[in-house]
Amino acid sequence: MLRFFLIRLAAAIPPLLGMSFVAFAIVALAPGDPVMMELRAMGIVPEPEDIAALQAQFGLDKPFLPRYFDWLMRAVRFDFGTSVATGRSVMSEIAIHLPATLALAVSALVGAVVISLALGAFAVAGNRVTGVGLRGLTILLVSVPSFWLALLLIHVFVLNLGWTRLVGDGSLPDLVLPALTLSLGAGAGLGRVVYERVRAEKSEDHVRLAIAKGLDPLRIMLTHIAPRILGPLATAWANTFGALLGGAVIVESIFGWPGLGQLILQAIAQRDFPVIQAYLVFMGLIFFATSLIADIIVILADPQLRRRLGHE
Amino acid sequence: MPNIRLAVHLATAALVALPLALAPARAETSLTVAIKRDRYSVADDNFTFTTRRPAAQIVETAVRPDANFLPSPLLFETWDYADGAYTITLRQGVTFSDGTPFDADSAIAALRLYDQGKSDFLQIDQDSFVRLGDHAIGFRSEKGSALVIENMTHRATSLFGPSDDRAANPVGTGPYLLHSYDPKQQLTVVRNPDYWGDAPSVDRLTFRFIGDDNARLMALQNGEIDVIGEVTPQMLLSMPQDGSVVLHESRPIRYVALMTNIHGEAPFDILQDRQVREALAWAVDRETLASVLYAGHGVPAKGVLPGWMFNLGDDHTDGFGFDPAKAGEMLDAAGWTMGGNGVREKDGRKLGLRLVAAYPNVSTVKPMPEMLEQMFAAVGVEIDLVEVDDSGVYGSTYLDTGEADLFLEFASNNNTDPTYLLNNIFTTGTPWGGYRFFAPGPHVDALLSQAREAQTRDAVIDLVRRAHRAIVQDDLVAIPILMVPNFALSRPGIEVPMSEYEDWIDYGRVTFAQ
Numbered sequence: 001m002l003r004f005f006l007i008r009l010a011a012a013i014p015p016l017l018g019m020s021f022v023a024f025a026i027v028a029l030a031p032g033d034p035v036m037m038e039l040r041a042m043g044i045v046p047e048p049e050d051i052a053a054l055q056a057q058f059g060l061d062k063p064f065l066p067r068y069f070d071w072l073m074r075a076v077r078f079d080f081g082t083s084v085a086t087g088r089s090v091m092s093e094i095a096i097h098l099p100a101t102l103a104l105a106v107s108a109l110v111g112a113v114v115i116s117l118a119l120g121a122f123a124v125a126g127n128r129v130t131g132v133g134l135r136g137l138t139i140l141l142v143s144v145p146s147f148w149l150a151l152l153l154i155h156v157f158v159l160n161l162g163w164t165r166l167v168g169d170g171s172l173p174d175l176v177l178p179a180l181t182l183s184l185g186a187g188a189g190l191g192r193v194v195y196e197r198v199r200a201e202k203s204e205d206h207v208r209l210a211i212a213k214g215l216d217p218l219r220i221m222l223t224h225i226a227p228r229i230l231g232p233l234a235t236a237w238a239n240t241f242g243a244l245l246g247g248a249v250i251v252e253s254i255f256g257w258p259g260l261g262q263l264i265l266q267a268i269a270q271r272d273f274p275v276i277q278a279y280l281v282f283m284g285l286i287f288f289a290t291s292l293i294a295d296i297i298v299i300l301a302d303p304q305l306r307r308r309l310g311h312e
Numbered sequence: 313m314p315n316i317r318l319a320v321h322l323a324t325a326a327l328v329a330l331p332l333a334l335a336p337a338r339a340e341t342s343l344t345v346a347i348k349r350d351r352y353s354v355a356d357d358n359f360t361f362t363t364r365r366p367a368a369q370i371v372e373t374a375v376r377p378d379a380n381f382l383p384s385p386l387l388f389e390t391w392d393y394a395d396g397a398y399t400i401t402l403r404q405g406v407t408f409s410d411g412t413p414f415d416a417d418s419a420i421a422a423l424r425l426y427d428q429g430k431s432d433f434l435q436i437d438q439d440s441f442v443r444l445g446d447h448a449i450g451f452r453s454e455k456g457s458a459l460v461i462e463n464m465t466h467r468a469t470s471l472f473g474p475s476d477d478r479a480a481n482p483v484g485t486g487p488y489l490l491h492s493y494d495p496k497q498q499l500t501v502v503r504n505p506d507y508w509g510d511a512p513s514v515d516r517l518t519f520r521f522i523g524d525d526n527a528r529l530m531a532l533q534n535g536e537i538d539v540i541g542e543v544t545p546q547m548l549l550s551m552p553q554d555g556s557v558v559l560h561e562s563r564p565i566r567y568v569a570l571m572t573n574i575h576g577e578a579p580f581d582i583l584q585d586r587q588v589r590e591a592l593a594w595a596v597d598r599e600t601l602a603s604v605l606y607a608g609h610g611v612p613a614k615g616v617l618p619g620w621m622f623n624l625g626d627d628h629t630d631g632f633g634f635d636p637a638k639a640g641e642m643l644d645a646a647g648w649t650m651g652g653n654g655v656r657e658k659d660g661r662k663l664g665l666r667l668v669a670a671y672p673n674v675s676t677v678k679p680m681p682e683m684l685e686q687m688f689a690a691v692g693v694e695i696d697l698v699e700v701d702d703s704g705v706y707g708s709t710y711l712d713t714g715e716a717d718l719f720l721e722f723a724s725n726n727n728t729d730p731t732y733l734l735n736n737i738f739t740t741g742t743p744w745g746g747y748r749f750f751a752p753g754p755h756v757d758a759l760l761s762q763a764r765e766a767q768t769r770d771a772v773i774d775l776v777r778r779a780h781r782a783i784v785q786d787d788l789v790a791i792p793i794l795m796v797p798n799f800a801l802s803r804p805g806i807e808v809p810m811s812e813y814e815d816w817i818d819y820g821r822v823t824f825a826q
Contacts, residue, residue: 088495158534
């Protein structure tokens with residue numbers, strides 16, 4: 001198992017390096033000079049020497065590749081420099097905003113898992129009409145853009161029912177609506193996966209034998225089907241978690257949730273290069289970590305894989 | 313004896329209760345203002361935290377803009393200027409929030425601290441400070457400029473008292489003290505009980521950062537905030553008309569104008585012909601645009617500077633009406649004759665123009681680009697409309713390269729220096745790169761250079777008027793379209809003291825209806 005873990009970590013280095021290059025390049029090559037934008041926003045009439053000094057301060061006076069390698073050497077030590085916009089270190093910015101985003105994404109994932117299991121179970125257990133209805137609901141929830149769903153939920157739960165407030169202070173009750181917004185669409189998509197996997201497993205010989213023996217359906221589900229579908233579901237959850245992190249950008253903006261989404265939107269508008277680059281790297285690392293966890297769950301859930309890795 | 317003891321107790325209780333009974337019953341007033349984003353920097357050399365809109369409540373500037381954007385006393389009581397030298401009388405009886413008196417020594421220290429930042433547009437000679445008395449100082453302009461005091465109306469020139477960490481403990485002379493700051497979330501200030509001036513009407517001000525336009529509007533409707541401080545045109549379009557949201561507006565301050573590329577290389581060289589530029593100016597139906605955009609609160613413009621500003625007046629420019637027939641005649645005279653497909657041609661070349669919309673982003677002017685496209689099509693001009701929603705793309709891709717004919721801009725002279733906008737946008741030596749494509753030439757350069765060196769305000773204003781007329785009338789490098797007020801939205805029952813400067817809206821002095 002340890003060997004697998006180390007190999008997996010080593011295999012991640014090339015893609016992470018590639019990702020760091022892409023993160024650096026797309027930001028560095030994007031139109032918009034952060035120095036000039038900052039100066040104009042401040043209402044400053046710059047002298048050429050002021051511009052040159054600022055460009056040197058942000059390392060923009062060097063060619064692209066040396067800049068990348070300088071940045072990479074610092075990035076591996078988690079030193080992403082200072083935010084052009086706020087003057088705080090980029091790691092401070094990330095530390096301020098990452099917990100809120102992780103809280104939102106994890107809550108949304110938990111909600112999505114619950115919704116998906118419920119939808120999947122209903123679809124499997126229900127009749128044809130129920131199945132068609134749930135399929136329609138799934139298509140609807142997957143198709144609705146998150147910003148529109150957010151506005152709809154706000155209209156119903158905030159403006160009409162008054163059950164919650166729109167712009168909270170980051171406390172737990174304020175998490176409910178943004179997490180629900182994200183989890184509805186994600187849960188519907190995962191529900192389809194649950195349904196398909198359960199259907200596939202139900203046609204396997206060992207499940208048919210269990211049914212023929214007259215075992216309790218709940219027991220069949222928990223002991224015969226659930227262990228077999230846990231691996232594929234874990235992979236789907238890991239992918240969904242990544243998508244939720246991305247989707248959180250818009251939802252955070254609408255609900256004023258103080259997470260990375262707010263940070264990155266403002267950083268893009270202000271061409272805050274160090275923040276954008278660090279954000280992209282962190283997102284890549286989180287994707288890598290979640291997919292690694294999913295792989296481990298797959299191994300733990302599959303006795304054959306467990307045995308094979310044990311022998312190796 | 314027990315009766316006497318009881319009487320003593322009652323008398324004591326009455327004495328203790330008396331001050332409480334006499335004190336006027338006054339509930340704490342609070343106001344929550346939603347603004348679009350947290351744009352504050354805590355860096356020492358770029359310190360905008362607490363000095364920029366709208367949290368500029370803790371520190372104060374030396375002077376403040378009056379109704380006509382002329383400097384009026386605040387921490388500086390009087391000032392004199394002669395031959396590059398300023399003599400200042402400071403306001404007495406002012407203290408910083410840490411108890412340090414505001415006097416000649418602390419004022420000089422504050423001005424020196426300001427000079428450490430990047431935004432040194434005051435350009436004070438740092439070796440020239442002299443202490444002329446307990447409350448009198450002198451200094452010189454590095455450039456011999458008569459406009460240093462004008463530039464001190466900018467909030468970024470706010471004067472700080474001594475503090476080890478300005479971000480955690482900003483020390484100022486203002487009516488409020490920092491209470492808490494959660495980056496990207498909210499900032500709260502509370503009333504300074506020792507403020508030297510008139511006490512503000514609001515005890516606690518909270519600024520919530522809410523990026524989404526719809527969310528800001530819904531939060532207002534839901535009673536979670538009291539005022540929206542930064543209002544976009546989209547919010548005006550979706551504003552409910554049932555009285556649940558109240559619109560507040562300043563005088564018109566922001567211009568919407570079409571900047572014309574008069575130095576572009578082919579194929580972006582058509583507007584080098586002034587007749588074509590004037591034809592475009594006559595083809596714009598400003599009344600219709602004014603009625604459609606900005607909830608009908610914009611007005612047709614005759615320039616890029618409003619007439620009330622700096623006492624410029626309205627009569628130094630003529631403006632352009634809506635006269636498509638005249639536009640057509642001018643294009644005919646310029647050799648652009650109508651082709652069979654409704655597009656004019658000259659020597660086999662179509663009259664096609666690329667219009668880039670807009671600075672700072674196209675959302676601020678929607679749906680004006682499409683309406684202008686139709687208006688220009690009606691006189692035989694084909695528009696290649698490019699809409700960008702990012703000022704970086706606007707600048708790098710189009711403005712800096714000159715790869716368009718027309719640039720739609722929504723901006724303002726956000727400075728009380730009368731030369732600020734014109735000098736930065738319309739001179740060949742513009743510091744903003746791409747704007748050189750709009751520069752009329754040496755005659756406007758000379759006017760604005762003389763204005764920046766003029767030694768009296770009257771002389772400055774006269775030169776600015778002449779440069780402004782050249783830009784929007786005689787040379788016509790900027791086709792004025794609309795002048796638009798600064799807006800705020802509130803729940804009913806609140807009166808917001810509006811200012812054309814977003815930085816100078818005094819939220820601490822809103823009034824509440826009974």
